[in-house]
Amino acid sequence: xxxxxxxxxxxxxxxxxxxxxxxxxxxxxxxxxxxxxxxxxxxxxxxxxxxxxxxxxxxxxxxxxxxxxxxxxxxxxxxxxxxxxxxxxxxxxxxxxxxxxxxxxxxxxxxxxxxxxxxxxxxxxxxxxxxxxxxxxxxxxxxxxxxxxxxxxxxxxxxxxxxxxxxxxxxxxxxxxxxxxxxxxxxxxxxxxxxxxxxxxxxxxxxxxxxxxxxxxxxxxxxxxxxxxxxxxxxxxxxxxxxxxxxxxxxxxxxxxxxxxxxxxxxxxxxxxxxxxxxxxxxxxxxxxxxxxxxxxxxxxxxxxxxxxxxxxxxxxxxxxxxxxxxxxxxxxxxxxxxxxxxxxxxxxxxxxxxxxxxxxxxxxxx
Numbered sequence: 001x002x003x004x005x006x007x008x009x010x011x012x013x014x015x016x017x018x019x020x021x022x023x024x025x026x027x028x029x030x031x032x033x034x035x036x037x038x039x040x041x042x043x044x045x046x047x048x049x050x051x052x053x054x055x056x057x058x059x060x061x062x063x064x065x066x067x068x069x070x071x072x073x074x075x076x077x078x079x080x081x082x083x084x085x086x087x088x089x090x091x092x093x094x095x096x097x098x099x100x101x102x103x104x105x106x107x108x109x110x111x112x113x114x115x116x117x118x119x120x121x122x123x124x125x126x127x128x129x130x131x132x133x134x135x136x137x138x139x140x141x142x143x144x145x146x147x148x149x150x151x152x153x154x155x156x157x158x159x160x161x162x163x164x165x166x167x168x169x170x171x172x173x174x175x176x177x178x179x180x181x182x183x184x185x186x187x188x189x190x191x192x193x194x195x196x197x198x199x200x201x202x203x204x205x206x207x208x209x210x211x212x213x214x215x216x217x218x219x220x221x222x223x224x225x226x227x228x229x230x231x232x233x234x235x236x237x238x239x240x241x242x243x244x245x246x247x248x249x250x251x252x253x254x255x256x257x258x259x260x261x262x263x264x265x266x267x268x269x270x271x272x273x274x275x276x277x278x279x280x281x282x283x284x285x286x287x288x289x290x291x292x293x294x295x296x297x298x299x300x301x302x303x304x305x306x307x308x309x310x311x312x313x314x315x316x317x318x319x320x321x322x323x324x325x326x327x328x329x330x331x332x333x334x335x336x337x338x339x340x341x342x343x344x345x346x347x348x349x350x351x352x353x354x355x356x357x358x359x360x361x362x363x364x365x366x367x
């Protein structure tokens with residue numbers, strides 16, 4: 001009688017200690033202010049263009065995405081970022097959201113024994129991707145008001161260092177790093193790739209994308225998920241030094257951005273009015289939240305489409321749970337490394353949504 005031996009195939013040792021990414025919770029009927037999505041949704045022009053392209057047969061879902069469509073999107077991105085005279089299409093790398101672009105970039109630079117600097121608290125995916133690739137994250141604690149200790153970051157670099165991740169505006173804190181500080185980092189470690197994540201830059205007062213044509217060791221990440229309202233289609237891009245393009249093409253998955261997403265992203269860039277309305281709403285309502293919530297809590301300045309609130313002496317998880325009971329979902333930031341247990345992140349919503357948030361939190365703070 002044959003006896004089957006059950007054995008599990010060992011997985012990579014680098015997966016030990018990695019936690020799965022936990023997205024903002026979704027509760028039917030509740031106001032979702034946990035994932036920094038656009039409260040206005042995508043541009044109506046995007047929807048019309050998708051439907052039109054499908055009906056007229058230009059968007060054929062039975063064939064792989066056309067390279068022509070990707071080239072068109074790269075042209076539109078170049079025009080949008082305003083560096084067309086200093087850069088070429090080869091400077092634009094497209095992927096399935098910022099997450100997909102990051103995954104490819106980490107695979108290019110990180111292998112077993114390499115290190116990467118991550119100022120914390122920040123977006124958790126940097127850490128996970130580095131670990132999965134067999135690298136070691138080196139954490140640099142942000143200072144008061146969540147600024148980056150530039151001198152300490154530079155001194156933490158060694159011969160194994162390959163990447164530095166800087167989110168600006170930073171998630172979940174909402175603050176930006178200055179151009180002078182970034183230049184100091186770039187010039188101090190020319191052998192290290194400095195990754196500037198500008199997922200929320202449309203809501204900020206400035207960008208660092210102009211640094212890419214000047215240096216060989218810096219790149220800037222952007223997304224269509226936030227200001228453009230296309231989070232469900234997963235389109236992101238990086239503005240990269242031209243020398244990096246051939247490596248990006250080797251490592252990235254073919255056809256990683258689908259035909260509908262490419263069509264939508266092109267249409268979104270062309271609807272400047274919808275982008276203007278989206279940014280204007282966020283800036284106005286962000287100020288409303290800050291002014292009203294700071295009556296009860298400490299609220300940090302933000303250049304993103306969310307605000308960070310310190311609910312101390314309460315615990316963030318308790319406030320998060322209480323708000324869910326009131327039909328409002330925010331982000332408990334205790335899962336962010338180095339964030340502590342008293343911070344919540346609130347996506348800027350419509351005035352009606354923001355008023356409900358203020359009403360729900362009123363009286364729960366200590367001033």
